[in-house]
Amino acid sequence: MKMILGIGAGYVGGPTMAMIAKKCPEYKVVVVDINQDRIKAWQSENLPIYEPGLKELVQATLNRNLFFSTDIQENIAKADIIFVSVNTPTKTFGTGAGKAADLQYWEKTAREIVRFSSSDKIIVEKSTVPVRTASAMEHILNANDKGIVFDVLSNPEFLAEGTAIQDLEKPDRVLIGGQETERGKKAISSLVELYTHWVPKEKILTTNVWSSELSKLAANAFLAQRISSINSLTAFCELTGANVHEVSKAIGMDSRLGSRFLCPSVGFGGSCFKKDILNLVYLCQHYGLKEVAGYWEQVVLMNEYQRKRFVQKMLNAMFNTVASKKIAIFGFAFKANTGDTRESSAIYICRELTEEHARVVITDPKALENARIDLKDIEEKLLFEPDPYKAADGAHAIAILTEWDCYRSLDYKKIYQSMEKPAFIFDGRNILDHQELFEIGFNVYPLGKTSLIH
Numbered sequence: 001m002k003m004i005l006g007i008g009a010g011y012v013g014g015p016t017m018a019m020i021a022k023k024c025p026e027y028k029v030v031v032v033d034i035n036q037d038r039i040k041a042w043q044s045e046n047l048p049i050y051e052p053g054l055k056e057l058v059q060a061t062l063n064r065n066l067f068f069s070t071d072i073q074e075n076i077a078k079a080d081i082i083f084v085s086v087n088t089p090t091k092t093f094g095t096g097a098g099k100a101a102d103l104q105y106w107e108k109t110a111r112e113i114v115r116f117s118s119s120d121k122i123i124v125e126k127s128t129v130p131v132r133t134a135s136a137m138e139h140i141l142n143a144n145d146k147g148i149v150f151d152v153l154s155n156p157e158f159l160a161e162g163t164a165i166q167d168l169e170k171p172d173r174v175l176i177g178g179q180e181t182e183r184g185k186k187a188i189s190s191l192v193e194l195y196t197h198w199v200p201k202e203k204i205l206t207t208n209v210w211s212s213e214l215s216k217l218a219a220n221a222f223l224a225q226r227i228s229s230i231n232s233l234t235a236f237c238e239l240t241g242a243n244v245h246e247v248s249k250a251i252g253m254d255s256r257l258g259s260r261f262l263c264p265s266v267g268f269g270g271s272c273f274k275k276d277i278l279n280l281v282y283l284c285q286h287y288g289l290k291e292v293a294g295y296w297e298q299v300v301l302m303n304e305y306q307r308k309r310f311v312q313k314m315l316n317a318m319f320n321t322v323a324s325k326k327i328a329i330f331g332f333a334f335k336a337n338t339g340d341t342r343e344s345s346a347i348y349i350c351r352e353l354t355e356e357h358a359r360v361v362i363t364d365p366k367a368l369e370n371a372r373i374d375l376k377d378i379e380e381k382l383l384f385e386p387d388p389y390k391a392a393d394g395a396h397a398i399a400i401l402t403e404w405d406c407y408r409s410l411d412y413k414k415i416y417q418s419m420e421k422p423a424f425i426f427d428g429r430n431i432l433d434h435q436e437l438f439e440i441g442f443n444v445y446p447l448g449k450t451s452l453i454h
């Protein structure tokens, strides 16, 4: 039985390898990680991450042809193909701090692969990395004196958290970048063959390595750019009486543009958008493309502006002070249907409100545990409450920060009755019926629409 190894059992590595195990039953798939607790959780009933459909997917193959392990050495030695999905966060030190990708985990993994291998292997770069990383890694890997040859392929992951299983099962495309040599082409064919187990051939795109690496950074930059673009218009709409939803619908019906990613919000979050754009900005600066770097950096700056603007709006509306006022935060995850809170706008907003001495109570159906970790340093100033009704009880204001479906169908009459008056609601995702809330008695502050104030 051929063996596929996944290194890194996180949001990408876990679901991706589980999908490969399901679709390719003739392979043994092993996922390793240095984090023992994570590996234990993957083997248990309580998976380390929440993702709709993930539990069923893992259960279908666990201990049949899908295995989780901390034995990196033995599994590297046995593997035929290795997918690397380790984290590549923004560098916090030295050259490029705050922008460049920190490749230490990637490089450490490459060195372990060399150390423990005794046969040729295909190495698949799943992590998002700067352009030219595959080639650098190929140098490290092939500078071995064992006579082993490694072929490095770039195969960026495009899944979105919250719909990861769907995205993995029916991807818009699978991108595989490889060297344009005979060996490179052979390696590409092996990976194409693996994906054709479930992905139609016309959706598998093969390119050179650098195009593939750049496409991932560019795709995230374009997606984030749409969010920042529509968010920039929310400020404009609020001042002029235009309605951002009408504008977004009108823009989105243009078939050249399409309707997705035009939802106003309190700012994008997630572990990837900001990191990948800053990585792109850094690369542009490195190559002397000052104007190009400035252009993309603006997408991140607009996101920060949107977060600040939201807090400022809360302050202005609540008579310029939130000190001692209880504020219920509905939703802490960076988006609905995930427990992931990395780079969530909620982190920033809760910190700002606490700075203003508000009594912040956070509720979220899946992300409270991560929220506690993110705000550990100010934990004593916060409350974490799984029940949204209790979170809102006695509050002066509610801020909707994640578009969880469960917040659409709450009994807002009951909530209004339990709150201090005047009761404020700031809808940072525009998911509620604003007119209805206004009629209940709330002062309603949507994004990109006129506020409804009594």
Ligand SMILES: NC(=O)c1ccc[n+]([C@@H]2O[C@H](COP(=O)([O-])OP(=O)(O)OC[C@H]3O[C@@H](n4cnc5c(N)ncnc54)[C@H](O)[C@@H]3O)[C@@H](O)[C@H]2O)c1
Pocket: 007, 008, 009, 010, 011, 012, 013, 032, 033, 034, 035, 038, 072, 085, 086, 087, 088, 105, 108, 109, 126, 127, 128, 129, 157, 158, 159, 160, 161, 271, 272
């Ligand atoms: N999260 C997403 O939605 C998403 C989507 C597409 C691409 N990506 C990219 O995929 C990569 C992984 O992202 P993630 O969200 O899964 O990160 P993550 O932090 O959830 O998982 C990475 C895992 O790698 C492990 N690891 C680090 N060094 C290791 C080593 N030497 N040996 C074994 N394991 C090691 C860590 O312990 C961690 O569990 C990143 O480059 C990210 O940009 C993420």
